Amino acid sequence: MSRSSKEVPVGSFSRKSRDNRSDVEQSRATYQRALALFDQKRWSEAADGFAEAAGADPGSSSCRLFLGVSLTNAGRWEEALEPLRACLDLRPEYSEAHNALGMALGKLGRFADADEHIVHAARLGHPQAATTMRRRGIDYCRECHRPVHRTEPGTFDVNVISPKVGVQCTACDEVFCVPCLLGDADSAFNVPCLRCGGELTVMELDR
Numbered sequence: 001m002s003r004s005s006k007e008v009p010v011g012s013f014s015r016k017s018r019d020n021r022s023d024v025e026q027s028r029a030t031y032q033r034a035l036a037l038f039d040q041k042r043w044s045e046a047a048d049g050f051a052e053a054a055g056a057d058p059g060s061s062s063c064r065l066f067l068g069v070s071l072t073n074a075g076r077w078e079e080a081l082e083p084l085r086a087c088l089d090l091r092p093e094y095s096e097a098h099n100a101l102g103m104a105l106g107k108l109g110r111f112a113d114a115d116e117h118i119v120h121a122a123r124l125g126h127p128q129a130a131t132t133m134r135r136r137g138i139d140y141c142r143e144c145h146r147p148v149h150r151t152e153p154g155t156f157d158v159n160v161i162s163p164k165v166g167v168q169c170t171a172c173d174e175v176f177c178v179p180c181l182l183g184d185a186d187s188a189f190n191v192p193c194l195r196c197g198g199e200l201t202v203m204e205l206d207r
């Protein structure tokens with residue numbers, strides 16, 4: 001191998017890494033400016049800044065989270081979905097991003113999709129998501145994590161049990177969905193709690 005053929009790749013590599021470093025510094029400065037706008041509740045201007053910072057830093061989950069939240073707060077819910085999904089691609093168990101995506105989907109009236117992300121955020125310990133979950137009368141199966149719904153008190157008909165209904169143990173409070181309880185059984189109501197063997201009851205909305 002000749003001397004020049006060694007030097008060319010090394011030279012181009014160090015030039016590239018210098019460019020990358022200044023890109024990162026640039027995007028950090030843009031990010032800080034956008035955060036200041038965010039604190040001032042200047043949502044659309046903040047979104048522009050976070051979009052620029054996200055473009056310069058493809059691996060940043062926080063740029064994408066703040067971009068999505070800024071757009072949501074600006075009432076631009078449809079636009080908020082893409083950066084929040086991109087954020088979750090980078091960081092699948094990010095409770096803030098699940099909560100933010102759930103809120104944006106809820107604003108768009110896409111409640112089934114919203115519920116998936118709200119219960120995911122709650123499962124990861126997000127306090128606002130836990131409150132939203134209770135307010136919306138939902139919970140999640142502790143076995144498979146799918147959202148389940150509380151029913152109106154006194155309106156439950158065992159003959160038309162919906163797979164979306166939540167069932168709770170009267171002894172240990174664990175929550176299950178009907179498909180997880182059923183397995184090979186004929187009725188979810190013949191099945192004891194999967195954790196403690198206790199008696200199960202259909203979850204009702206708070207009166």
Ligand SMILES: [Zn+2]
Nearest residue numbers: 141144177180
């Ligand atoms: Zn389940």
Ligand SMILES: [Zn+2]
Nearest residue numbers: 169172193196
């Ligand atoms: Zn139990």
